[in-house]
Amino acid sequence: MSDSSRIIDGKAFAEKLRAKIAEQVAFLKEKHGFTPGLAVVLVGEDPASKVYVRNKGEQTKAAGMASFEYKLPDTTSQAEMLALIDKLNKDPNVNGILCQLPVPKQIDPQAIINAIDPDKDVDGFHVVNAGKLATGGEGLVPCTPYGCLLLLKDRLGDLAGKHAVVIGRSNIVGKPMAQLLLNESCTVTIAHSKTKDLPDEVRRADIVVAAVGRPEMVKGDWIKEGATVIDVGINRIEVNGKGKLVGDVEYATALPRAAGITPVPGGVGPMTIGLLLRNTLVAACRQRGVKLPD
Numbered sequence: 396m397s398d399s400s401r402i403i404d405g406k407a408f409a410e411k412l413r414a415k416i417a418e419q420v421a422f423l424k425e426k427h428g429f430t431p432g433l434a435v436v437l438v439g440e441d442p443a444s445k446v447y448v449r450n451k452g453e454q455t456k457a458a459g460m461a462s463f464e465y466k467l468p469d470t471t472s473q474a475e476m477l478a479l480i481d482k483l484n485k486d487p488n489v490n491g492i493l494c495q496l497p498v499p500k501q502i503d504p505q506a507i508i509n510a511i512d513p514d515k516d517v518d519g520f521h522v523v524n525a526g527k528l529a530t531g532g533e534g535l536v537p538c539t540p541y542g543c544l545l546l547l548k549d550r551l552g553d554l555a556g557k558h559a560v561v562i563g564r565s566n567i568v569g570k571p572m573a574q575l576l577l578n579e580s581c582t583v584t585i586a587h588s589k590t591k592d593l594p595d596e597v598r599r600a601d602i603v604v605a606a607v608g609r610p611e612m613v614k615g616d617w618i619k620e621g622a623t624v625i626d627v628g629i630n631r632i633e634v635n636g637k638g639k640l641v642g643d644v645e646y647a648t649a650l651p652r653a654a655g656i657t658p659v660p661g662g663v664g665p666m667t668i669g670l671l672l673r674n675t676l677v678a679a680c681r682q683r684g685v686k687l688p689d
């Protein structure tokens with residue numbers, strides 16, 4: 396197996412996904428006379444967040460959807476945020492709402508997320524959507540784990556019976572990822588900072604999803620021959636005075652052992668915005684009582 400055939404190209408997958416969404420949006424406009432709309436709220440000046448929000452706006456518009464951007468100063472209070480969310484919840488042209496994370500410390504992110512109408516919660520972070528994911532309801536699924544799942548299914552087909560190890564237990568990635576894999580009938584282990592022997596857990600995994608936010612902490616020689624590795628980490632490090640982006644997995648040493656591995660950049664990252672657009676489309680169709688176009 397060549398190294399290039401092991402690489403799981405999330406960028407290319409996301410491009411195809413966005414092209415399909417653009418067709419579906421065009422169909423909705425022509426046949427049903429409406430355009431899905433996404434509102435993104437950014438509080439403060441975090442440089443990475445500004446880039447992600449700009450990309451979200453550009454990709455929303457490129458898919459033919461309406462983009463509403465709210466850029467608020469980092470002194471914004473929680474009450475001001477809640478007032479904006481209330482306004483967006485009531486706006487029929489806004490089908491999806493998200494608050495870019497992280498938010499400044501005076502704002503409780505979960506209070507904002509839980510103030511969003513769950514039907515418009517295109518991040519899938521609302522407690523109602525988390526509950527639906529856990530109990531089999533039709534909610535909205537968090538974009539990054541959803542993107543990881545699509546890459547895994549595309550590469551492996553049926554996941555039933557696979558032993559998956561998810562490293563990280565955040566509400567945004569680790570927990571929903573584990574739940575999605577469980578829903579696919581995987582045997583799921585969630586590892587975290589208190590896990591006793593992480594290398595041993597990883598060595599037994601058919602599927603490894605690393606979402607810890609620590610540069611190259613998963614070593615290549617932990618990866619079982621033929622395993623599939625999904626690297627959610629996006630860590631900025633400095634090498635010889637130059638900035639570099641690396642994942643949570645030691646890519647160069649994992650690549651020859653893995654049957655499939657996502658690179659950083661160009662793996663999971665681009666899927667996040669792709670699935671955000673898909674969630675917005677799904678949310679808009681549900682709100683309008685229209686079947687999702689094929």
Ligand SMILES: Nc1nc2c(c(=O)[nH]1)N[C@@H](CN(C=O)c1ccc(C(=O)N[C@@H](CCC(=O)O)C(=O)O)cc1)CN2
Pocket residue numbers: 447493494495496497518538539629640659660661662663664665666667668
């Ligand atoms: N409300 C939310 N906040 C945050 C989320 C989220 O899903 N919802 N996720 C991240 C940031 N994020 C989107 O918001 C995001 C991160 C990374 C990428 C991406 O395409 N990454 C590229 C590399 C980009 C770079 O050079 O920095 C890649 O991996 O190829 C897209 C979206 C936290 N906040």
Ligand SMILES: [Mg+2]
Pocket residue numbers: 512514
């Ligand atoms: Mg509702």
